[in-house]
Structure formats: C-alpha cells, structure tokens
Amino acid sequence: MVIYGSIITPLSKRDTLFSDYSLLRVSPLGTIDWVEHEVPPHKLEEALAKHGETVESIASQFRELKRGEWIIPGFVDTHTHAPQFQNNGAGSQFELLDWLKYVTFPEEQKYADVEYAKKMYRRVVRGSLDLGTTMCCWYGTLHLEGTKVLADVLNELGQRAYVGKCNMDRESAPTYQEASADDSLRDTLSFITHVEGLSSQPSQALVRPILTPRFAISCTGPLLQGLGEIAKQHPHLPIQTHISENSAEIAYTKELFPHCATYAAVYDHYGLLRENTILAHGVHLEQSELDLIKSRGAGISHCPTSNFNLRSGAAHVGEWLDNGNKCGLGTDCSGGWTASMITTMQLASVCSKVVSYYTKGDDASITGRFSKTQFAKYQLPIQTVFWLATMGGAEVCCLQDKIGSLEPGKLFDAVHVSILPETDNMHIWYDESESLESMFERFMTNGDERNVSEVWVSGRTVGGRLFK
C-alpha cells in the first residue's frame, strides 16, 4: 500500500511533525518501507522515482487522502482491564478499595465461566480496536482458562498486546482469590506457555504474556517472591501492576509490608521493578520513588480518567517528565469510564491544567502558557499529550524501536483520522482553509471514535468506523 496525504507523527516530547503532503509505503510484511514528507502534487513523480516507482507502477496500491484526513501512529494503551468493560460508567460513588470490593471483584468473578469470557472479550477487543488502540496492555482476571480466551481473541482480531493473568492470593473476596501462592504461580506459568504458543516466532509475536501481580495488597510475600523468580528466569517478560493510586491503598500497603520504606520499594524488594515493568497510576509517588523507578528504568502509566473518576487525585505528570521517568497513558477501564485513548488524551490535558492551576503560584513568570524548559507547573502542550499516547506508551512497553511513530523500519500500526463533516461529529467544525496543526488541535480537543476511519496493525486493517 502507498498512502499519499497528510501525516502527523511525534518527533519528541515537545515536537510533532505536521506534513500536509506525505508519501508512505507499507511493505507486504506490514512495516513502513519508506516515507517522504512535503511532497506536493507536482513533486509526486519525483518522490516516487527516488524509490524506483512511478504513478503507474503503484496505481493498484495507491490510497490518496482528502484534506481533513490524515494518518497518525496507533494509540498505545498502557493500562486497562478487559473483564471490567461491562462496568464502564458504573460505581463512580466509590473510592478504590470499596470500588474493588463492591463493584469490580463481583464482575470479574463471572469470568470463571469460559462461555461468558468468550462472549465478552470479543466485544471488548473489537471495541478497543475500533477506537484506534493498536497496542494494549491488558489485565485479565485470576482465571487461567478465561484469560487464555482473552489472549486467543486478541490474536485472532489482530491487536498488538501484552496480556496478563492476575495474581491475587489474598485480600480480595473469599470466592475471588487464588487458593495459594503455589497455585497462582503454577497457573501463571501455564498461561505464559499458552500465550507463547500462539505464535511460531515468539520474537515477532503480536500477543505476549505479561506478569500481572494485581497490586501489592492482593499478593502475599511468597507470591511476590515466586513472581520475582519467574521474572529473573525470563528477563524479557514484561511486568505490570498498580502503584500509589489512592491514599488508603498506600497506607494499607505500608502496613502489610513494614520492612519496605515505600510502595515502590515493595516491588523492588521482590525483583519486580525493572526496565520492562509498567506501573499504573502513581498519583501519589514520592520523589524517592520516582528516582528509584527511574533508576530501574520502569515506566508509569498515567490514567487520568480513572484518577478523576475514583477521586484518586491529579497526577503531576509534568514532574515525572522533568524527572526523566518513562510515561504513557492508560484508559484503565473501568476505573476510567471509557476505553477511548482520545478521551484519555483530553483528560490528560485537563489534568495537567488542574495541576498547573494549583502549582503555578510560586513562579510569577508562569501565566498558563508553555515553558520551553520544563513541564511541571504548566499545562502539557497538545504535542506532549499526543506523544504520551503514542511514543511515550511505546517506550513504557519497551517497543519504541517498533511502534509509536511513523518512521521507516517501524511496524505500520496506524490510524486514519478524518474530521470531515461526513463523520457526523458535530463538535468539530471543519474549515478546509485551516492549517493541519489547527485541525489537529480540534481533533485532540473534540475528536472521538467517529473520527477514527480505519485502524491498521502491522499493515492489516483491524478496525475503525469504516471497517466491516
């Protein structure tokens, strides 16, 4: 396929490439062969000739975009729970620990039934793809068979994913808890074997297993110890868990692990804090924890929708970025009420405005505009929010060489965005005389899934409004 039209892709945390006329070739293997930017129509022949092609030679694979349409890298959702989609929009009266007890664990228990898992997970993954999420870090439940179903569905429908069976051998519900640490570890190893068996080439696998100690509270010391040993034996196995989301959760964690000075130190103690660890939330992380997380190379998944919804707090993401912590965005259904990364970007922007409102006071030069040298105390620029949802997420998943931006050699995981009137999103006023940058700002502020026309993973069409 050769795409001709506008491309918007992150260049850095602060800069985005806005190219009105780009030419991008996708190889039959689903990688980006080459890209040429700033190729107005009169230079098309010349740009094709550089790659030994002509308008005629590529005619059958040519896709031309209209003004008001563009290609962006697919969204990377660094944290969400597949068995909670059914609860999206419910239970928002609770804070985290009661919400788990009264709303979340009762729903997750239903996934003991494999038929229920089959019905629900297909809808969940279909929905996530149609929203433009091309890579997703999924939590299943504690059930081995049900979570295998999730992995199978991801593989079939074609979403790039990390998928984990939750480890939880205490502090859950009597009927929703693993019998012992040994049972949990045994099922975890079976799960890893199952997911690795889905691909004949594990290094190229679309769907990969991820160790998923749910959070420190739900795991005994022996379970965390055993998971640390599995992690040591499998250095490439990613790890995901929750951290410092809510004040009561942090206090209880410290009570359960008195030998560890901080929440982050618990995971570090058990060998679970390393380059491929993804820590969700982190709203209340202390400076010493941010430094520890950075020194281990682990990433943080910022989940603004959930943090607002469960009244966990407004994370100081600008401080994390200034501190050099790896950071991406997570939808965190159903703590968050939507699986849309577009909404999550909008709330990440709002969150940064809330934080800047409360932190700007000690610096008279701060007026709500942006700073060229720091993120903390300022609202995040739209370019930074876009970077978090794409390249930032790719870095958190240690996939920055493969996805997150549209560059030669990377996989073509991408979204075709349209803001044309035919998309029926009445919140976006389309004016063809506007610059691409201005149109993009409207999409970032008022876009939704109606603007997601087509979604590709490794060059294969897997979702979008026009996907049949």
Ligand SMILES: O=c1[nH]c(=O)c2nc[nH]c2[nH]1
């Ligand atoms: O937002 C959250 N959702 C969850 O399911 C969960 N489990 C532990 N901690 C959690 N936080």
